[in-house]
Amino acid sequence: MTKKVEAAVVEKRNAPFELKQILVDDNPGPKEVLVHIVASGICHSDEAVRVGDAGDLPLPVVLGHEGAGIVEKVGAAVDGIQVGDHVVLSYDYDGTCDNCLAGQPASCVNWGPLNMGGKRPNGQSSFTKEDGSDVSNFFNQSSFSTTTLVQDHNVTVVGKDVDLRKVGPLGCGFVTGSGTIFNTLKPEPGSSISIFGTGAVGAGSLMAAKVAGCTQIISVDIKPNRLATAVEIGATDTVNSAEVDPVQAIRDLTGGKGVDYAVDTTGITSVMKQALDATGINGVFAPLAVSQQEMTLVPFNDLVGAQKTITGVVMGNAVPQTELKRLISLWQKGLYPFDKLEKTFKFADINAADQASTSGEVIKPVLIMDEDYTV
Structure with a gap:
């Protein structure tokens, strides 16, 4: 039938x-x-x-x-x-x-x-x-x-x-961003994070980072209106990467240390590398975009020396039947x-x-x- x-x-x-x-x-x-x-x-x-x-x-x-x-x-x-x-x-x-x-x-x-x-x-x-x-x-x-x-x-x-x-x-979009925070990165309260891209996945990451207790949330984009929206939903700082070097700007905002965690949602080769470079010692970077673009690394310089980690995350590593209900509950409470x-x-x-x-x-x-x- x-x-x-x-x-x-x-x-x-x-x-x-x-x-x-x-x-x-x-x-x-x-x-x-x-x-x-x-x-x-x-x-x-x-x-x-x-x-x-x-x-x-x-x-x-x-x-x-x-x-x-x-x-x-x-x-x-x-x-x-x-x-x-x-x-x-x-x-x-x-x-x-x-x-x-x-x-x-x-x-x-x-x-x-x-x-x-x-x-x-x-x-x-x-x-x-x-x-x-x-x-x-x-x-x-x-x-x-x-x-x-x-x-x-x-x-x-x-x-x-x-x-x-x-x-x-x-x-999909929001659970990918939020699940990356809640289920994979699991940032400690008081930690710092930079999020490259302010689309749905980036916004999901941002709102979840706020719920998780990150006290410095840095949104990076090239569109001023979207950076303004990021502030409305929880970003503590913004960087317009069309106007300044985002890696240097993030280091300036973090007292030279770099962030504890970074997320890229753009899938652009240069931007993914910037997101990694913006992390500090023991930093963790999650590239999330559906993209065929490559990122070139010198493992010792880019990872080993500062003990950084790159982690892959699919769909926020979420169990939909529990995670979607959690997001709805957070939304109903005004937190997401x-x-x-x-x-x-x-x-x-x-x-x-x-x-x-x-x-x-x-x-x-x-x-x-x-x-x-x-x-």
Whole structure:
């Protein structure tokens, strides 16, 4: 059985999003959930796939991996998720490998095939065109659709008092930033951090660093308006790297020591190196961007001599089913004001929303698929 839906399809590399009528399998199999999408954030990773910077995902594809919606159907062997539940969607994982069983699903040994393979775990397509040809999915989620078929591990159930038009972006951009702080860097209260880039991931890192007790939070960007926003959500200092050398500026702000921790969200070769250089002795650097750019190091000079560490982090090393609820709780208490960074767009305006994200005009665009939804 299939259901006709409206979805934003990318037909080939660098092609625009096209709203099309396609078919979704609306007969969920074991461990599958059919979700009516209310809203979805646009993430830089969607754009990276569209233009080909994130590898060779099979095309055509329905992108989107920051969805929020309402459960329409559940398949067999699905526990804790019921028809009518309000949910936020995140990445998929198998739940059975050693890393998943150790509580680290972001390190799932099958993370790549599950999230970037374009097919459901059973090898079938979630979406087809009316001629029967396959359309790939993304993150086993594909939230750029009015209805989508996901795996139960994609799903986090939230309270029905939570506005689904706001919380979708918690599923990737914000949880990647915040989880990097809470789950990997784990900065000590009173420590210092520099965050290069003020998009959703950088903002998520910033807000989490404030919650974690960092007393010096330095935001680095080239756009004055975004640096001003960073101050509004918790930055103690800002550096405009178009005007000054950010490494020297950060050392000046830290009494010559450099920061304890650094995060880069730009993926630009020179900026990643600046972020590393801005850390002090025993500093830890986390590069987070989806980028194919390289960074050249002299290990003894850049790492060994000052005992620095570079650490990789996927999806904030977060367990979505607990982490998203933590972020919602922090938001409801006024401690994680991510919604200040959002701007809503009609689904039909997806290309304008994508351009607003790419240009930096909007930190987090959110597409509204269900205009009739109310809390």
